[in-house]
Amino acid sequence: xxxxxxxxxxxxxxxVARIQNVARVIKSEYDKGNQVAVVVSAxxxxxxxxxxxxxxxxxxPEDREMDMLLVAGEQETIALTAMALHALGVDAFSMTxxxxxxxxxxxxxxxxxxxxxxxxxxEHLENERVVIVAGFQGANESGQITTLGRGGSDLSAIxxxxxxxxxxxxxxxxxxxxxxxxxxxxxxxxxxxxxSYEEMLELASLGTKVxxxxxxxxxxKFNVPFEVRSSFxxxxxxxxxxxxxxxxxxxxxxxxxxxxxxxxxITNIPDKPGSAARVFQGLSDANVxxxxxxxxxxxxxxxxxxxxxxxxxxxxxxxxxxxxxxELGGGEVELISDIAKLSVVGVGMRxxxxxxxxxxxxxxxxxxxxxxISTSEIKISVVINESESxxxxxxxxxxxxxxxxx
Amino acid sequence: xxxxxxxxxxxxxxxVARIQNVARVIKSEYDKGNQVAVVVSAxxxxxxxxxxxxxxxxxxPEDREMDMLLVAGEQETIALTAMALHALGVDAFSMTxxxxxxxxxxxxxxxxxxxxxxxxxxEHLENERVVIVAGFQGANESGQITTLGRGGSDLSAIxxxxxxxxxxxxxxxxxxxxxxxxxxxxxxxxxxxxxSYEEMLELASLGTKVxxxxxxxxxxKFNVPFEVRSSFxxxxxxxxxxxxxxxxxxxxxxxxxxxxxxxxxITNIPDKPGSAARVFQGLSDANVxxxxxxxxxxxxxxxxxxxxxxxxxxxxxxxxxxxxxxELGGGEVELISDIAKLSVVGVGMRxxxxxxxxxxxxxxxxxxxxxxISTSEIKISVVINESESxxxxxxxxxxxxxxxxx
Numbered sequence: 001x002x003x004x005x006x007x008x009x010x011x012x013x014x015x016v017a018r019i020q021n022v023a024r025v026i027k028s029e030y031d032k033g034n035q036v037a038v039v040v041s042a043x044x045x046x047x048x049x050x051x052x053x054x055x056x057x058x059x060x061p062e063d064r065e066m067d068m069l070l071v072a073g074e075q076e077t078i079a080l081t082a083m084a085l086h087a088l089g090v091d092a093f094s095m096t097x098x099x100x101x102x103x104x105x106x107x108x109x110x111x112x113x114x115x116x117x118x119x120x121x122x123e124h125l126e127n128e129r130v131v132i133v134a135g136f137q138g139a140n141e142s143g144q145i146t147t148l149g150r151g152g153s154d155l156s157a158i159x160x161x162x163x164x165x166x167x168x169x170x171x172x173x174x175x176x177x178x179x180x181x182x183x184x185x186x187x188x189x190x191x192x193x194x195x196s197y198e199e200m201l202e203l204a205s206l207g208t209k210v211x212x213x214x215x216x217x218x219x220x221k222f223n224v225p226f227e228v229r230s231s232f233x234x235x236x237x238x239x240x241x242x243x244x245x246x247x248x249x250x251x252x253x254x255x256x257x258x259x260x261x262x263x264x265x266i267t268n269i270p271d272k273p274g275s276a277a278r279v280f281q282g283l284s285d286a287n288v289x290x291x292x293x294x295x296x297x298x299x300x301x302x303x304x305x306x307x308x309x310x311x312x313x314x315x316x317x318x319x320x321x322x323x324x325x326x327e328l329g330g331g332e333v334e335l336i337s338d339i340a341k342l343s344v345v346g347v348g349m350r351x352x353x354x355x356x357x358x359x360x361x362x363x364x365x366x367x368x369x370x371x372x373i374s375t376s377e378i379k380i381s382v383v384i385n386e387s388e389s390x391x392x393x394x395x396x397x398x399x400x401x402x403x404x405x406x
Numbered sequence: 407x408x409x410x411x412x413x414x415x416x417x418x419x420x421x422v423a424r425i426q427n428v429a430r431v432i433k434s435e436y437d438k439g440n441q442v443a444v445v446v447s448a449x450x451x452x453x454x455x456x457x458x459x460x461x462x463x464x465x466x467p468e469d470r471e472m473d474m475l476l477v478a479g480e481q482e483t484i485a486l487t488a489m490a491l492h493a494l495g496v497d498a499f500s501m502t503x504x505x506x507x508x509x510x511x512x513x514x515x516x517x518x519x520x521x522x523x524x525x526x527x528x529e530h531l532e533n534e535r536v537v538i539v540a541g542f543q544g545a546n547e548s549g550q551i552t553t554l555g556r557g558g559s560d561l562s563a564i565x566x567x568x569x570x571x572x573x574x575x576x577x578x579x580x581x582x583x584x585x586x587x588x589x590x591x592x593x594x595x596x597x598x599x600x601x602s603y604e605e606m607l608e609l610a611s612l613g614t615k616v617x618x619x620x621x622x623x624x625x626x627k628f629n630v631p632f633e634v635r636s637s638f639x640x641x642x643x644x645x646x647x648x649x650x651x652x653x654x655x656x657x658x659x660x661x662x663x664x665x666x667x668x669x670x671x672i673t674n675i676p677d678k679p680g681s682a683a684r685v686f687q688g689l690s691d692a693n694v695x696x697x698x699x700x701x702x703x704x705x706x707x708x709x710x711x712x713x714x715x716x717x718x719x720x721x722x723x724x725x726x727x728x729x730x731x732x733e734l735g736g737g738e739v740e741l742i743s744d745i746a747k748l749s750v751v752g753v754g755m756r757x758x759x760x761x762x763x764x765x766x767x768x769x770x771x772x773x774x775x776x777x778x779i780s781t782s783e784i785k786i787s788v789v790i791n792e793s794e795s796x797x798x799x800x801x802x803x804x805x806x807x808x809x810x811x812x
Contacts, residue, residue, distance in 0.1 A: 016462045050482065056422045058489040065492070068500050069485035072478040076456065079475035083464040086471070094474050099549070143505070 002167040003035040003125065007135065007157035010044035011174050012231040013077050022231065023084035025172070026130055030090055035125040037164060039135040039157040040081055042073025063108035067137075067147045071096070074134035074153075081132045092130040095121065097137035097145075101163065102156060104138040104146045111138060111146035113155060113218075116163030125164070133160060151212030158219045158226060169224055171211065172231035177238035178203065178210055180254045180402040185390050188403035192253065193236070196243035199253045202345045202379050216240070243347050251348035251355060252400040257393045258341040259386055261291070262311040263371065266321060269331040271303045279305065279324050286320040288313045292341070292374045292383060306372060308383060311337060339371065340389035343381040344396065356380050362399035368392045408573040409441045409531065413541065413563035416450035417580050418637040419483050428637065429490035431578070432536055436496055441531040443570060445541040445563040446487055448479025469514035473543075473553045477502070480540035480559075487538045498536040501527065503543035503551075507569065508562060510544040510552045517544060517552035519561060519624075522569030531570070539566060557618030564625045564632060575630055577617065578637035583644035584609065584616055586660045586808040591796050594809035598659065599642070602649035605659045608751045608785045622646070649753050657754035657761060658806040663799045664747040665792055667697070668720040669777070672711040672727060675737040682711055685730050692726040694719045698747070698780045698789060712778060714789060717743060745777065746795035749787040750802065762786050768805035774798045 006029070008022050022040075029036050050069050054061045061069075078094035085092035101117035124131045135153025140146050148155050154171060161169035178200065181189040195203075197220035204213040210228055219226055219240065229237025247253075269275050276295060283290055293307040309317045318335055325331040349355050356373075359380055363370060368391075372383035384392055397403060412432060419425050428446075435442050456475050460467045467475075484500035491498035507523035530537045541559025546552050554561050560577060567575035584606065587595040601609075603626035610619040616634055625632055625646065635643025653659075675681050682701060689696055699713040715723045724741055731737040755761050762779075765786055769776060774797075778789035790798055803809060 016459060019463060053422060053482075053486060054489055057425060057486055058493040061489045062492055065485045065488045065500055068488070068502075069482060072481040072485075075478040075481070076459075076475060079471045079478075080459060080463055082471045082474070083460055083467045086468055087464040094471055096474075 001033055001035065003037075003164060004029060005037050005039065005157050005161040005164070005166045005169040006172060007039040007153060007170065008041070008172045008231055009153065009174075010041040010046070012172055013040050013081065014044045016080075019077070019080050019084050020087075022081060022172075023088055023090070025231065026081075026085060027088050027090050030130055035128075037121065037125060037131045037133060037160055037166070038081065039133050039153055039160060040074065040077045041135050041153040042070075042077055046073040046076070064144065067108045067145050070147055071134065071137045071145055074136055078132045078134045082130075085130055085132075090130055091128060092132055093124050094132040094134075096134045097156065098139035098143070100131070100133040100160070102133075102138035102159060104140050104148070106140045106142075106144070106146070108144075108146055110149040111140065113138060113148065113159045116159055118160070118163040121160075122164055149214075151215050154211055154215035155218055158215060158222070158224045161224050161226070162222050169219075169226040170237070171226055171228050173210060173228060174230065174232070175210060175228070176230045176233070176235055177228050178240070178254070181393055181397050182257060185257060186255070186394050186397045188394075188397065190402065190404040191235075192238050194239040194241060194247075195253055196247055196347050197240060198243065198378055199345050199347055200240045202343070202376075203254060203256055248348040248351050251346050251352045252344045252402065253346040253348075254344075255393055255397045255400070255402065256343045256345060257389055258343070259389065260311050261308045261339055261341050261383070262314045262317075263306060263308050263336040263339050263383060264314075264317055264321060265334040265336065266305045266325070267332050267334070269303045269305060269325070270328055272328070275303065275328055276305055278328065279321060282320040282324040283309070283317060286316050288317045288320065292372050292381065294372055308339070308341065308372070338386040339383050340386045341381050341383050342389060342392055342396065343379055344400065345379045347378050349378050349380075358399060359396060362396050363392055365399075366392050366395040407439055407441065409443075409570060410435060411443050411445065411563050411567040411570070411572045411575040412578060413445040413559060413576065414447070414578045414637055415559065415580075416447040416452070418578055419446050419487065420450045422486075424637075425483070425486050425490050426493075428487060428578075429494055429496070431637065432487075432491060433494050433496050436536055441534075443527065443531060443537045443539060443566055443572070444487065445539050445559055445566060446480065446483045447541050447559040448476075448483055452479040452482070470550065473514045473551050476553055477540065477543045477551055480542055484538045484540045491536055491538075496536055497534060498538055499530050500538040500540075502540045503562065504545035504549075506537070506539040506566070508539075508544035508565060510546050510554070512546045512548075512550075512552070514550075514552055516555040517546065519544060519554065519565045522565055524566070524569040527566075528570055555620075557621050560617055560621035561624055564621060564628070564630045567630050567632070568628050575625075575632040576643070577632050577634050579616060579634060580636065580638070581616060581634070582636045582639070582641055583634050584646070584660070587799055587803045588663060591663060592661070592800050592803045594800075595803065596808065596810040597641075598644050600645040600647060600653075601659055602653055602753050603646060604649065604784055605751050605753055606646045608749070608782075609660060609662055654754040654757050657752050657758045658750045658808065659752040659754075660750075661799055661803045661806070661808065662749045662751060663795055664749070665795065666717050667714045667745055667747050667789070668717040668723075669712060669714050669742040669745050669789060670720075670723055670727060671740040671742065672731070673738050673740070675709045675711060675731070676734055677709045678734070681709065681734055684734065685711065685727060688726040688730040689715070689723060692722045694723045694726065698778050698787065700778055714745070714747065714778070744792040745789050746792045747787050747789055748795060748798055748802065749785055750806065751785045753784050755784050755786075764805060765802060768802045769798055771805075772798050772801040
């Protein structure tokens, strides 16, 4: 007998037929004699529709009321999922986040989970009842309903797995698992049987949309291994877990490509102390997240500064920089949107040297120019031309021995 | 300073513009310096849509999960209404039924309110905050969410008015108040400034759709006077309250017409003891509510039995009766749908004689044949031809001096 948490996102419970499919997946686990606790999101689209209605009534809705509103979405799904299980003859019981014992801090719309009180929920499991928990929500100390922000249902599932000491936490999504590269670009990409939290975190932050970085951080912090798998087939997915030494045998776990990037180049900034700081302060005030940064001091007392930002933020970034340069009295801005960020990720880099060299020579062979470079302990990223980036990804994937055998 | 409960039904909060209208009505009360607690229903249509989805997943959904599902509808409305008040600069706070302290018995989908614990809610009111409470819902002793059944939001409002010792409870609907007759039929109908619980109860049970009889019974039991008024204009409505002696001065308060009736005539039933009982037992088993009943014993040992049923139930009623007659070995059934029930209602009938005579002579003048008669302490009902019923209502309305002056 195992105790298992399964989490299904909004697409997996998007309509009546899909909820019935989810119920069948749950039943087949339950029929093996396992204890099953399930976390579900709101039907895809529901949360956005509720937000749209709220904004039509009040452009700046109060966070507390936003939470009261949004939890209605999951409440619908938990009840419908329980009903679908009943229709299959499985005893099931739905619980709101508050009922399930998910306790959060007081901060509405972005609450953090502070503790789990799963006594009641465990009683239901031990009475051979499947429990369906509303994801994304909890309650604070004074009993007010809170929500956990984007990706919150994954957090709920991982916290629940910790709270009930589950043997397995399965995150069902519309992808099969984590791949060595995006299979739509690299046809020879392989599904990874396992990956460390840190590698997953880098991949998440690189725009691989399997999971929000926040949920991976959370599972890393509390060491809750989980499996990412598809709700539409029965294939084994990818286990995300603590790093074990054997993982280092593979130097590069995967190659990520992020095309949602733009490059901002500032030339001839008056080279006074604090110039760069003022540029980045301005961007921060404008809520623009800056990624890779390179600064060169020129010979003639002027500096060049280059950095990347999310492509959607390019207008805000450019306005902010123009304003700061006007104050500083100099400098020109150039915006370049047709770039992409290619990254190789792997915990094996800690103990293997020469990865950067291999990456650069692979890109050289592919005749791809490198515009910017940044490195971390387990990752090397380069900015290249967007038009060359798909081919470059295939070449790098192959160069690091990641291609699957035919 | 007064403490006021306002209840808005599903039509009144049916879309963004209507919720904004409701917020303006609330604000104008709040601006007078009054404490305002508000009860709202789900947007019209939402509850039925949720039920449709549930039935698609499970034709016999469990009551407990049905309640978990349905309360999502009101939860959306309370949050949106609070947001609309914030947009008008009014401090407002939404509460689920459970948060508002509405405690019910354990019976899901048809719970009865057993007590109100309004301490927290009153604190908010005393802090000059409008409180928006989700109607139709509460929580039972073990913290499970329950719903109160059809018309439940009116019950919530009346219970809340009792719980916070409100000075006034206002039920906002899509009608202006209670009239002496349906103004669409009787153009000279007058809006009643006040009416007793019992009179309202008779009108409700006669199909006047202002409120469910159940809610009127509840307000009668706990003596909570309330006002029925329109959410679309600012006219004073009708106060429903305990009978006072001056009310008896008016013999007939109103004339009600119910066209949703059909007549079942059974002739030549073998006149054995228990024949009629078996007919009515069969109808009860088929969930058909029987209204007016007349039985004649014929000279030749056979009986005739006539009764009315809701017109929608005529098929079920006829099948049930046919089956019983087959068992009894005799009798013929005739179904007559083109009938209507006309009733005059008034607490003054208790102390005035001759009302029946006046009614019959008015109908005689209108050349309307009376098919069935039934009387209660404060009501006389007759069954007449549907085709003559509108004109008969006008004549009776006039005969009892109810017409408004031009």
